[in-house]
Amino acid sequence: MIKSYLKIAWRNFIKNKSHSFINVSGLSVGLACSLLIVLWVQDERSIDAFHANGKLLYQVYERQSHDGKIEASYLTQALLADELKRRIPEVRYASGLEQGHPLTFQSGDKIVKMEGTFAGADFFRMFSYPLLQGTPESALNTPAGIAISRKMAELFFGSAEKAIGKSLRYENKDNVQVTAVFENLPANSSRQFDFLRSWKAFVKENAWVNNWGNFSPATFLQLRADADPDKTAAKVKNFISLYNSETNSNHTELYLQPYAEKYLNSTFKNGQIDGGRIVYVHLFSLAAIFILLIACANFMNLATARSIKRSKEVGVRKVIGAARSSLIVQFLSEALLLTSISIIIAVILVIALLPAFNNLTGKYLFLPVEQPVFWGTISGMLLFTAIVAGSYPAFFLSSLNPVRVLKGSLIFGRGATFFRKGLVVFQFSLSIILIVGMIVIYRQMEYMQTKSLGYNRDNLLYIPIEGDLIKKYDLFKEEVGKIPGIQSVSKMKESPTVIGHTKDDIGWVGKDPNLITPFADATVGYDFVKTMKLKLKDGRDFSRNFSTDSVGYMVNEEAVKKIGYQNPVGQPLSWGSRQGKIIGVLKDFHFNSMHEAIEPLVIRLSENQTWGTILVRVEAGKTKQVIAALEKICKDLNPNFSFTYQFSDQEYSKLYNSEQVVSRLSGYFAFLAIFISCMGLLGLIMFTAEQRVKEIGIRKILGASVSSLFTLLSSEFLVLVVIALLVASPIAWYAMNKWLQGFAYHTLIQWWVFAFSAGLIMLIALATVSFQAARSALINPVKSLRNE
Structure with missing residues (x-):
């Protein structure tokens, strides 16, 4: 049975080439866009998720209360890690980590700058950076010791095996000995470095670390497996008071954040963790869902536009005994076929676009075809799109009354009309939100680049x-x-x-x-x-x-x-x-x-x-x-x-790499949303033109001009766009105003941003409906009034 349905679906696909092309194009673009976003989101969520002790790892942040204000940061005291380990039994390992810098190393005639920093003796016991040579216990336990990456070992000594025990000239002032070689860090590690020096060397080189009033390094802890994180956090909270005199109005508190969460949640507001890159993960996840829904809405509108021609087929099938359930399965099968073709094209588009997308986002994304999760994602997108896109046409067409259909008196009710027009409003509302967002983000980027910093950063x-x-x-x-x-x-x-x-x-x-x-x-x-x-x-x-x-x-x-x-x-x-x-x-x-x-x-x-x-x-x-x-x-x-x-x-x-990526991506997403939405608008005017084909013929015979017919057909669609503007504008203002609050200094959302967005959308919408409206208005009325 399914085979027969697919045969019919394929024949309809071939027979209605223009309709099928529009349908597949919209779904393909929507699916490709969504798949790219899914890959990006999965990569963002995979950052720092590979550490074996991940559930026990925490980063310390400090919340400082002073002058009635509360501020927080990841800057901590350099002696904090060792003191926490010494005084808090629940802390199994602890390590400080200074900010990384490019530093110079020399071996023989080779002089190279490498990126790295200082870390505590427990660092390799805590984090899953595999050691090719050396042990976690001895890698960073001497002031003169240094752990280097495979890349650095091969650069200076030819291999990891040859590097162990060898000396390197550090900053042309110290000789350091290679005590360990670690595997090159994976791309999904938020911290990238080619060497680590002992924390003892850092303390020796920086006398200021002995002052508990100075802040600079980060501090990391690994709790014991049987430790209660909440009870440990309570013990850690007022730890600084043991070393600094404090009052109720001026004091410093320590808090623990799960290390796996830090990459996506690293922004503070009023002393609390309040977002970070997770905002963009949520934003793009919603964008992927909405763009896919827009593409599905197009399928619904375009399928409905063809419903008059399919209605007699439905009527005949029902008269000869076809059950409604079988008709639903038939139309869902057609949706599944179109979606399958679309997702194949989408995967091809993703493969072609990945190099440019990686260049844009600074990622190293690829299609993980060897992973079952990838095929599960593809299957999920296929079923979701097919069911969502095919559900309305399936249930709508299968519900048609065969007597009315075969009599030629098919009239669509207000509910069906309202639903289809609502889809167009939804599509353009999202497009307007994306356009406003794109403009506001671009203006904020321009504001930050052109605002006077108080000094001249040029030249x-x-x-x-x-x-x-x-x-x-x-x-x-x-x-x-x-x-x-x-x-x-x-x-x-x-x-x-x-x-x-x-x-x-x-x-x-x-x-x-x-x-x-x-x-x-x-x-x-x-x-x-x-x-x-x-x-x-x-x-x-x-x-x-x-x-x-x-x-x-x-x-x-x-x-x-x-x-x-x-x-x-x-x-x-x-x-x-x-x-x-x-x-x-x-x-x-x-x-x-x-x-x-x-x-x-x-x-x-x-x-x-x-x-x-x-x-x-x-x-x-x-x-x-x-x-x-x-x-x-x-x-x-x-x-x-x-x-x-x-x-x-x-x-x-x-400083604004993330925002710049978001700015560029939002521009592309806005364009794609408009493109797909315009296809939906085209589908709706095709449907309306087919519904009113005889009305148009009669009006022309009675003397209606082409311009009046054009206005008749296009005006109601422009009204839908105006409704979308009214719906989207307050949502866009609220969302972008909240985003701007993340900057202490930001631009204002001017009224012309909405006016420009409205004008642009109206222009694009008018251009979209013009072709079909003009075509319908110019059709020969004799053909329009024929019974067939």
Whole structure:
């Protein structure tokens, strides 16, 4: 029986080529789009899900209450991991992890920069990064030890086996010994690194870690299998109070977040975890469902448009004894056939589009044809689409009265008409939401790229302070100053793009002794203000003409508000035990993502810092020549390190990689939604034209003009689009306004965004209905009035 149904379905498919082409095209595009999104969502959810101890792994985050505000971050104290393990019995393993940096290694003539960081001795016991050589217990337990990746081992020594026990020159200052070789990290690891050094070495190199008021590394815990996470969290909560004096209004609390959840949920709001990339996972999951529903709605509309021609077939079948159930199975079989053809085409489209999609999203997605889950997903999409798309035509056509059908008096009721028009409203509502979303996201991206940061990020280069440049910085600055096109040179311990270190031991006259409030801190060299092109509100920059500047400070406007000085220049300020005075007040500038509000900032002078960033301001149009000259100077002064640099504007753009991907994807999704929705609109006007074919013929005989008939046919569809606008606009405003609240600084949703979206949709809708409306209006009335 099913075989016969499929034969009939195939004959109808071949017979009605244009109808079938529109139907298959809409379903194929919708399925391809949905499948790409499913692959992306599955990849996002797989990040960090491969660790064997995943259910026992937690990342610590700190919630700080001060001045009536509650803030939270993943920055923790460097000694925290070891202390938690020592004092909390439920903690089996603990490890700190510092932020990664490209660092230079040398073996023989090979000098290469590799990405890596410092980690605790328990790191490889906690995380499932397979060791090819060495053991988890010994990999990071000595200050001179280093664990390297397979790639790094093969690069320097030819193989993992040959690397073990060998020495590498680290930053041209220390010799480190390879104690372990780990497999190259998988793409679904949120953290990527090629080496890890011992935490003992980190503590040895950074004296500030012994101050519990300093924050920088991340802290990870693995609980014992029999530990109660809630009871452990309760023990950990007030742990910092053992080391820092606190009050009820100013205190720090520790919280535990399951490590597997951190990648998708890493945004804080009012001290609580409040979304992150999970927002985009939900957004795109909904987009996949809605685009698939739009494609299914098209199938329904196009099937209904053909219902008049299929109605007599239904009537004859019912007269000769066909049960309604058999007719339902027949039409569902037809839907299954069309969907099967569509999903084959969709898979081919996905294969063709995957390279471009991967390039767009920065992923390495592929069709996992060897995995049963993939075929389960395909089967699920096939059945879902076939049932949803074929259900309405199946139940509607099978319910037709054979007597009325064979008499030629088939008239569709209000319910059926309302349902079909409702589908079009639904389709265009979603399209409008996507268009508004696309425009708002694009405007926010443009806002962040064009908004004044308080400094000029154009023509500003970052060069790492490393090797001989540490001691030869003054000579480097002198030589670089001779290069034509160089405006100014300075340095900074971190980089202006992201200042991630904070201190809570800043003191001033009149400060409440119980007040603990974090300040972002920066250490800079001379000419910092000039090089950054910052604006001084009061006072001056650090200068060699003032010997007291060695204990002087510059602060931003937010810091002045926090401190409360009316005339801050010349007023005392302390940085821990370091006493000094404020010499200058900088106008606020952004030194983090615009997701975050500008924080109080304290800047001190140090020309002797052993790491950080050299800032080079270049004249516009001379970047290429200057970089060539800088490379030559660096090779002369620092021969054991390869010359590397970053552009400030590019580093700033990296802060918004996720948003940029979303912006581009939303544009494509909006286009696809419009494309598929227009097919639905075309299906509905085809249906209407077939229903009113005799009416149109009579009107033409009575003298109706082509333009009046065109208006008659197209006006009701434009009304549907207007209804869609009224439905979608408040939803789009609410959704995008909520998204914008995730930025401390954002653009406004202007009225013209909705006006533009309305105009665009109306134009596209009018263009869609015009062809069929004009065709129906121009048809020969004699043909329209024939009985057959």
